[in-house]
Amino acid sequence: MTLNKRKIMDKIMLGIISALAIASAIPIFSIIINVYSEGARHITLNFLIDLPPPPIGGKGGGIGPALVGSLILISLTLLIGGSIGFFTGLYLSEFSHTRLARYTQMFLQIMVEFPTIIVGLFAYAILVAPLKRFNALAGAIALSIVIIPYVALNVREAYKSIPYTLKEAAFSLGVSAPIAYLRILLSAARRGILTALLIGMAKAAGETAPLLLTILGTTFTYFGGIDQPINAIPLLIYNFALSPYEKWHQVAWGATAVLLTIMLTIFVISRLMVREAKI
Amino acid sequence: MISSEKIFSIFLIVFASTSLLIVVGIVISLVANSYPIFMRDGPSFIFKSVWNPVKEDYGILPALLGTLISSAIAISISMPLAISLAIFSAEIAPKSIRGFINSISDLMASLPSVIYGLWGLYVLAPILNQYIMTPLHQYLGFIPLFSTKPIPTNLFTAGILLAIMITPFSSSIIREAYSAVPYHLKEAAYSLGMTRWEVIRTLLGYIRSAILAGAFLALGRAMGETVAVAMVVGNTFTLPRSLFDMGYTISSLIANQFPNAEAYSYMVPALYGGALVLFTIGLVINLAGLYLIRRVVARS
Numbered sequence: 001m002t003l004n005k006r007k008i009m010d011k012i013m014l015g016i017i018s019a020l021a022i023a024s025a026i027p028i029f030s031i032i033i034n035v036y037s038e039g040a041r042h043i044t045l046n047f048l049i050d051l052p053p054p055p056i057g058g059k060g061g062g063i064g065p066a067l068v069g070s071l072i073l074i075s076l077t078l079l080i081g082g083s084i085g086f087f088t089g090l091y092l093s094e095f096s097h098t099r100l101a102r103y104t105q106m107f108l109q110i111m112v113e114f115p116t117i118i119v120g121l122f123a124y125a126i127l128v129a130p131l132k133r134f135n136a137l138a139g140a141i142a143l144s145i146v147i148i149p150y151v152a153l154n155v156r157e158a159y160k161s162i163p164y165t166l167k168e169a170a171f172s173l174g175v176s177a178p179i180a181y182l183r184i185l186l187s188a189a190r191r192g193i194l195t196a197l198l199i200g201m202a203k204a205a206g207e208t209a210p211l212l213l214t215i216l217g218t219t220f221t222y223f224g225g226i227d228q229p230i231n232a233i234p235l236l237i238y239n240f241a242l243s244p245y246e247k248w249h250q251v252a253w254g255a256t257a258v259l260l261t262i263m264l265t266i267f268v269i270s271r272l273m274v275r276e277a278k279i
Numbered sequence: 280m281i282s283s284e285k286i287f288s289i290f291l292i293v294f295a296s297t298s299l300l301i302v303v304g305i306v307i308s309l310v311a312n313s314y315p316i317f318m319r320d321g322p323s324f325i326f327k328s329v330w331n332p333v334k335e336d337y338g339i340l341p342a343l344l345g346t347l348i349s350s351a352i353a354i355s356i357s358m359p360l361a362i363s364l365a366i367f368s369a370e371i372a373p374k375s376i377r378g379f380i381n382s383i384s385d386l387m388a389s390l391p392s393v394i395y396g397l398w399g400l401y402v403l404a405p406i407l408n409q410y411i412m413t414p415l416h417q418y419l420g421f422i423p424l425f426s427t428k429p430i431p432t433n434l435f436t437a438g439i440l441l442a443i444m445i446t447p448f449s450s451s452i453i454r455e456a457y458s459a460v461p462y463h464l465k466e467a468a469y470s471l472g473m474t475r476w477e478v479i480r481t482l483l484g485y486i487r488s489a490i491l492a493g494a495f496l497a498l499g500r501a502m503g504e505t506v507a508v509a510m511v512v513g514n515t516f517t518l519p520r521s522l523f524d525m526g527y528t529i530s531s532l533i534a535n536q537f538p539n540a541e542a543y544s545y546m547v548p549a550l551y552g553g554a555l556v557l558f559t560i561g562l563v564i565n566l567a568g569l570y571l572i573r574r575v576v577a578r579s
Contacts, residue, residue: 010474014371017479021367024360024450025380027443028387031398038401087294095291104295106569107302113496113565115503117530118305118554124537125308145301152298176283199389206391209505212534234393238506241397249401256397263394267386 032260038250039257047254051220052236055245063255065222066236069215070205072223073139073232077204081144082151082197089155089196090181108149119145120210127214134216136223136230142210147200154199158192159185191273198270205262208234233259306558313552316545324552330516332542337549341518343556345434345526348519349508350501352438357446358494364446365453366479381454387447396510399440404431404511407439412523429523430513437512437528441501448500449493456489456575457482489575495568499561505530529557 046062053061088104095101123142128134162185170184186193211217216229217239223230233255240252316324316337327338368380412429419425429435460482468478483490513525514535527535533550540546 006474006477010476013476013479017363017366018371020360020363021371021380024364024443024446025383025387027398027403028383028390030402031390031394034398034402035394084294084297087291088298091291091295095288095295100292100295104298107298109569110562110565111298111302113499113503113561113568114305115505115530115554115557115561117503117505117533118309118558121312121533121551121554122301122305122308125312126304148298148301177287178283181287202389206393208391208393209530209534212506213537216538234391234506237393237397238510241400242510252397256394259391260394263390264386267389271382 035253035256035260039253039255039260042250042254043257048258052240052251053247055243055248061247061251063233063236063251063258065218065220066231066233066255067258068222069136069218069230070232070234072136072226072230073143073211073215074201074204076136076140076226077143077147078197078201080140081147081204082200084144085148085151085196085200086155086193088148088152090159092152092156093159094181108152111145111149112153115209116142116146116207117209117213120213123210124213131227133227134214134229136215136226136228139211139215139230139232140226142214143204143207146207146210147203150203151196151200154196155189155193158189158196161192162188195270195273198266198273202263202266205266206234206259208238211235212238309551309555309558313548313555316548316552319545324549325556328518330536332546335543335545337545337552339529339532339549339553339556341516342527342529342532342553344519345437345512346502346528346530346557348522348526349434349437349441349512349528350498352435352522353441353445353501354494354498356439356442357449357497358490360442360446361448361450361493361497362453362483362490364450365457366483369454369457370475370479381451384447384450387444388451392444392504392507393510395440395444396507399436399507399511400432403440403443404436407431407436412436416523423520424522427521427523430525432511432513432525433523434512434519434526435522437508437526438522440507440511441504444504444507445497445500449497452493452496452572453486453490456486460485486575488571492568492571492575495564495571499565499568502528502557502564503530503561505534509534529553 046060048062048067049064050060050062051064053059088108092101092105119142122145123138127138127141166188167185170180173180173184175184211232211234215232215235217231217235218229219231237252237255237259240248240255243249324338325343326340328340329336329338331337364384368377368384372380408429408431412435415425416427416429464485465478465482468481473481508528509531512528512531514527514531515525516527517524519526533554536546537550540550
């Protein structure tokens with residue numbers, strides 16, 4: 001090829017790459033615009049606390065039970081999955097030479113890629129079928145399994161990023177390992193650890209598939225105990241969007257605007273933390 | 280006396296073992312719960328096309344094909360986009376907006392699939408139907424792939440939605456590998472008088488195992504994705520004859536049928552059987568992807 005042809009080829013290919021790159025980002029803008037233009041007008045204080053409207057007749061209505069359910073599920077998940085993930089990550093960072101650490105690391109990487117519906121089937125088998133009842137705890141366990149690998153792998157990075165000199169300094173104080181890791185070094189790695197938990201929280205807030213098989217999704221009750229069915233915002237969106245009722249579609253859009261706001265907030269906070277941590 | 284160090288490390292070992300137990304538990308629960316259907320029907324359960332709860336007759340072939348078709352559409356559309364996005368943010372875009380582009384891409388990767396599903400159902404599906412599927416059917420309907428008269432929710436829509444969802448994911452893998460290419464290689468390429476595109480093409484060749492890894496891992500995601508697909512795939516149990524047929528995927532079949540499965544004696548085992556098939560395919564694909572990534576990391 002002559003130089004001219006190569007230069008033209010260069011321009012064309014760079015143009016195609018840029019166009020494709022921009023095209024691949026269009027959906028996110030379309031999603032944000034559509035969700036807020038359809039959903040934002042529904043969000044009022046009453047929308048956040050009221051029961052959903054009946055499918056036909058009645059006015060207004062909200063997502064109260066689903067919001068309460070989501071808050072309970074997220075708290076339980078952070079408690080169970082967050083702590084398992086945290087200590088697993090700490091082990092992976094500090095005992096990385098052991099065979100158990102190598103296997104755990106590999107299994108966590110496989111777990112990240114698990115279809116989450118399979119996690120739901122597992123939680124169904126161990127907690128729903130024996131109790132013969134859909135329940136909040138099964139949902140929280142399923143969500144915990146989903147977030148463990150994310151939390152563990154990020155906590156591992158957080159502890160690994162602590163400079164070796166700082167670790168030596170902590171241990172030279174003569175304190176025991178738990179105090180060195182959980183009091184002194186925890187504060188050195190706190191941003192990374194908080195980011196890990198935020199990522200886990202975002203997963204727990206948005207994950208839907210395992211909830212279909214575990215919590216069932218109540219419509220008109222808020223909370224009846226962790227051994228009872230419960231609702232969650234993503235599950236409500238799924239159920240209402242696929243229902244034949246126009247009014248429920250509107251509630252689904254409103255709930256999506258709420259969920260998107262939660263996601264964007266978590267995303268921005270974790271970005272800011274990572275940026276500050278780097279300075 | 281046992282020292283506190285010892286207790287602490289035992290404590291950590293217990294937590295680290297949990298993930299091993301979970302993975303083993305998941306495999307056991309899939310095998311144990313699908314055992315009845317495989318004992319009764321053998322492999323024909325995978326290769327026949329029937330879903331008749333009344334007669335307790337189940338075969339998941341249409342859902343398996345649906346999974347393969349929708350994820351094949353997804354991966355073939357998303358790879359050019361993912362590679363372009365990675366190169367654009369690592370090489371072409373002005374340095375000042377690269378951080379922004381990466382943020383957008385990470386945000387897309389972390390958005391819950393139910394939001395994609397709702398948007399796909401009410402925004403994407405009608406657009407695809409009007410501007411892409413209907414014209415394709417009208418003008419190229421003689422090709423079997425486009426032979427069904429399209430309605431908005433079908434395998435094609437599911438494939439496109441999946442492509443949108445997995446693009447940022449494989450893109451970030453490719454981007455990392457691309458940025459990790461030793462700088463002297465790039466300099467050497469430019470010093471030969473190559474144009475920018477020729478340098479990019481050379482570097483893409485250098486990181487081809489990372490690109491393949493991104494494709495494998497994204498394919499695994501596409502096959503396992505549940506709710507977004509369940510919202511746009513049509514949920515109809517027939518053998519697909521064209522891309523525009525409504526269909527099922529294994530995961531959307533589970534999502535859709537599980538709530539009433541307990542009423543029948545073999546439907547729960549059948550759905551666990553489907554999950555076992557999905558799990559096995561996904562595991563092979565993901566292990567291949569992880570192996571390729573490890574090779575890339577080992578080299579750099």
